[in-house]
Amino acid sequence: MPELPEVEVTRLSLADRIAGARIESVRLGKPLRWPLGLEAQLLVGRTVRGVRRRGKYLLIDLNEGVLLLHLGMSGSLSFGLARSAAGVHDHFDLVTSQGVLRLNDPRRFGAVVYAPGENSPEGLKLLGRLGVEPLTEEFDIESFHTGLRRRNAPVKQVLLAGDLVVGVGNIYASEALFLAGIRPTLRASRISRPRAEKLRTAVREVLARAVAKGGSTLRDFSNAQGQAGYFQLEAMVYDRAGEACRVCGAVVKTIRQGQRATYYCPNCQKS
Structure with a gap:
């Protein structure tokens, strides 16, 4: 699934090129x-003011309203002047005066939703x-540690939930x-303030590095210019079960948490 770095990399690859474009048609x-939430024809004539990101959502600001776009499990965007006929997995085309924005999504878990505004009922939903x-x-240590102390779930599940960060x-x-040297099964409520600060710093560092590397391409992710990401090549534990830890040499382990694979080093992450 495209995560925050992949969505941000996608945004960076198209934001400047689509800003100011006039919508000519929608397919x-x-x-x-x-569902889109309005008749597609009503978007024609509107202008793209810019592209923002909120979590894993791209927000395409229009002169009237906003398109909320989610890449789902397998979606990717492309944007360019020349586009071939839509393929079987191309489910949304925004044809503009500056190029065609196309959503390709084989599994169709993605979405494009129109909202009158970010704070409208449709946007807030x-x-x-x-x-x-x-x-x-806004991601400060006081709020983060307080949030962790209020949750008794494993810390990795708290990070994935998305309501704290x-x-x-x-x-x-x-x-x-x-x-951060924290075992993924540790209850969030047991994390001390110093360890919470290590985790906060680690989250910021990992995400920033991933954006700089173009995100992670595990299967078919590419940005809106067709470029793959390379963060996965320097991952310390993710998808490295059975391999030697890059730091201590211990064997990287994997467990299932909430139907997702979790990777960790039992030596570097003892508690």
């Missing part, structure tokens, strides 16, 4: 996770319960916990 393919952005100053998906949660 809908097979139904996605949620998708964005209202999201936690703070980890790469902003947003966008820390499976890959980067495993990597951040390794960097």
Whole structure:
């Protein structure tokens, strides 16, 4: 699944190129996770003001309203002047005066939803319960530690939930916990303030490094210019079960948490 770094990399690869574009037509393919929310023809004539990100959502600001776009499990965006005919997995085309924005999503868990505004009922339904952005100053130690102390679930599950801090998906949660030296099964409520600060710093460092590397391409992720990411090549524990830890040489282990694979080093992450 594209996580925060992949969504941010996608945003960076198209934001400047689509800003100011006028929508000329819209093509809908097979139904996605949620309906668009208005007649597609009503978007024609509107102008793209910019592209933002909130968690794993891309927000395409229009001169009237906003498109909330989620890549789901397997979605990717492309944007360019020349586009071939839509393929079987191309489910949304936003044809603009500056190029075609196309959503390709083989599993159709992604979505494009129109909302009158970010704080409208439609916008709040998708964005209202999201936690703070980890790469902003709002992700402070006091709020983070207080939030951890209130949760008795394993810390990795708390990171994945997205209501305390947003966008820390499976890959980067495993990597951040390794960097902080915290066992993923440790109850969040048992994490001390100093260890919470290590984890906060690790989350920010891992996500920032992943953005700089273009995200992670495990299967078919690419940004809106067709470029793959390379963070997975330097992962410390993720998808390395049975291999030697890059730090201590112990064998990297994997367990299942909430139907997701968790990777950790039993020596570097003793508690």
